[in-house]
Amino acid sequence: MDTTAHQAPGELVFRDAVESDAEALVALIESAYRGDSSRAGWTTEADLLEGRRTDPEGVLAVVTDPGSRLIAVERDGELIACCQLEHRGDAAYFGMFAVRPRAQGGGLGKVIIAEAERLARETWQVREMHMTVISVRDDLIAWYERRGYRRTGRMTPFPYGDERFGIPQRDDLRFELLLKEL
Numbered sequence: 001m002d003t004t005a006h007q008a009p010g011e012l013v014f015r016d017a018v019e020s021d022a023e024a025l026v027a028l029i030e031s032a033y034r035g036d037s038s039r040a041g042w043t044t045e046a047d048l049l050e051g052r053r054t055d056p057e058g059v060l061a062v063v064t065d066p067g068s069r070l071i072a073v074e075r076d077g078e079l080i081a082c083c084q085l086e087h088r089g090d091a092a093y094f095g096m097f098a099v100r101p102r103a104q105g106g107g108l109g110k111v112i113i114a115e116a117e118r119l120a121r122e123t124w125q126v127r128e129m130h131m132t133v134i135s136v137r138d139d140l141i142a143w144y145e146r147r148g149y150r151r152t153g154r155m156t157p158f159p160y161g162d163e164r165f166g167i168p169q170r171d172d173l174r175f176e177l178l179l180k181e182l
Contacts, residue, residue: 009076010075010076011075012073012074012075012108012111013073013074013075014071014072014073014115014119015071015072015074016069016070016071016072017059017062017063017070017071017072017082018063019060019063019064021059021063021070021072021079022056022059022060022063023056024079025059025070025072025079025082026054026055026056026059028079028080028081028082028098028100029053029054029059029082029096029098030053030054031098031100031101032098032099032100032101032104033053033098047169048134048136048137048166048168048169048170048173053165053166054096055164058164059096062084062086062096065086067086067087068084068085068086068087069084069085069086069119069123070082070083070084070085070096071083071084071085071112071115071116071119073112079100080099080100080103080108081097081098081099081100081103081108081109081112082096082097082098083095083096083097083098083112083113083116084096084097085116085119085120085123087120087123087124087126088130089126090126090127090128091126091127091128091129091130091179092120092124092126092128092129092130093129093130093131094113094116094120094129094130094131095131095132097109097112097113097131099112109143110147113147114147116129117129117180117182120182121182126182127181127182128179128180128181128182129149129179129180129182130177130178130179131144131149131177131178131179132156132175132176132177132178133175133176133178134158134173134174134175134176135155135173135174135175135176136170136172136173141176141178144178145178147180148180148181149178149179149180150178150179150180151176151178152176152177152178152179153176154176154177155174155175155176155177156174156175156177157174157175158173158174158175160173
């Protein structure tokens with residue numbers, strides 16, 4: 001992606017993450033979903049899960065996978081958001097989406113997801129975008145529905161006992177597949 005130096009102040013820069021971004025990306029993702037810092041935004045999972053959301057190894061696995069892209073989004077040189085795109089045949093998977101908590105609620109997420117959809121279509125000529133969302137996250141699912149995603153009712157179990165995904169605070173967590181035709 002082009003990240004030429006001729007951008008206006010406040011303009012968003014989308015670029016492929018590199019290995020040296022791993023620590024900053026982990027900090028961003030953790031801040032958006034876990035712990036007290038995440039409560040400044042509306043995407044927090046702090047009441048559902050404790051522990052970590054990701055780690056440097058998980059981020060590096062996405063960055064170095066030739067079938068994936070981890071998009072870093074910067075404004076004025078500061079990392080403010082990220083998302084993962086993974087090529088899966090006729091579809092792309094959208095994940096690892098995080099916006100700095102204090103930047104949430106101002107329309108940034110809409111811009112990022114639209115750019116991710118454009119990149120997936122242009123890069124892989126896919127026809128659908130897929131994602132999984134914890135099924136009890138009604139507010140988040142409603143946000144995706146307003147962007148054209150639909151619930152499929154297809155559930156996968158939450159990986160209870162695998163602390164790489166967090167420490168559940170409830171026993172009814174599972175993931176629902178959402179999809180959007182591109």
